[in-house]
Structure formats: C-alpha cells, structure tokens
Amino acid sequence: MMRSKASKLLDALGGEKQKWRVANRVIDTRFETLEGDCLVGAGVMIYLAQFTDKFRAKYIQKWIDMLEDSSKLKVSLNFDFVALFADKIKVKEWAINELPNDPFAICNAIIIE
Numbered sequence: 001m002m003r004s005k006a007s008k009l010l011d012a013l014g015g016e017k018q019k020w021r022v023a024n025r026v027i028d029t030r031f032e033t034l035e036g037d038c039l040v041g042a043g044v045m046i047y048l049a050q051f052t053d054k055f056r057a058k059y060i061q062k063w064i065d066m067l068e069d070s071s072k073l074k075v076s077l078n079f080d081f082v083a084l085f086a087d088k089i090k091v092k093e094w095a096i097n098e099l100p101n102d103p104f105a106i107c108n109a110i111i112i113e
Contacts, residue, residue, distance in 0.1 A: 036073035049111045053104040
C-alpha cells in the first residue's frame, strides 16, 4: 500500500521534472541578454525619454547594433522595454485609471514612475 502511494507520487512528479528543465532553459536564455537589455533600457530612460516612439525605436536599434558589433553584451532579439521593466499589475491599474494602453504610453509611465 505504501509502495503504491510512493509510486503514484513519483509518477506525478515526473511531469514536474520536465517543466523544471524547460523553465531552467528559459531562465538561462534570459540571463544571457539581461545585462545588454538593462543597458539599452537605461539608455532609453536617460537619453530618449523626451523623444517620440519612432525616434526611440531608431536609436534603440542603433544601440543594439553597436553592442552586438563591439562588445560581449547580448541584447534580446526582440528588445521590449515594456516587457523588461513593466509590472503587469501596475499596467493594469494604469489602464483602469484610463491611461492609454499602448506601448509608448506605458513606456512613458514606467520612465516617470
């Protein structure tokens, strides 16, 4: 009887082991680009806050290209300032309080917060 319960538990945990392996790979991949993403994000906050979305996008891409060419820092393939720095709960609160729910407005809110 005890053995069957232990077997059931081990069988149930077998799926969890696979989930942890996948999660570990995702985390490893994310850490590879964390420094570069944060550097570009800091540049957005410090240098690009007052500019339009198109201007920001142009310079973000220039910075990413420079980093890839001249340093060991990696940046995410699809760098996303909002995904990197946003607190999803705060973004929902802003939407409830009628802040425009587009990436540019959310980016601005993150910068001024």
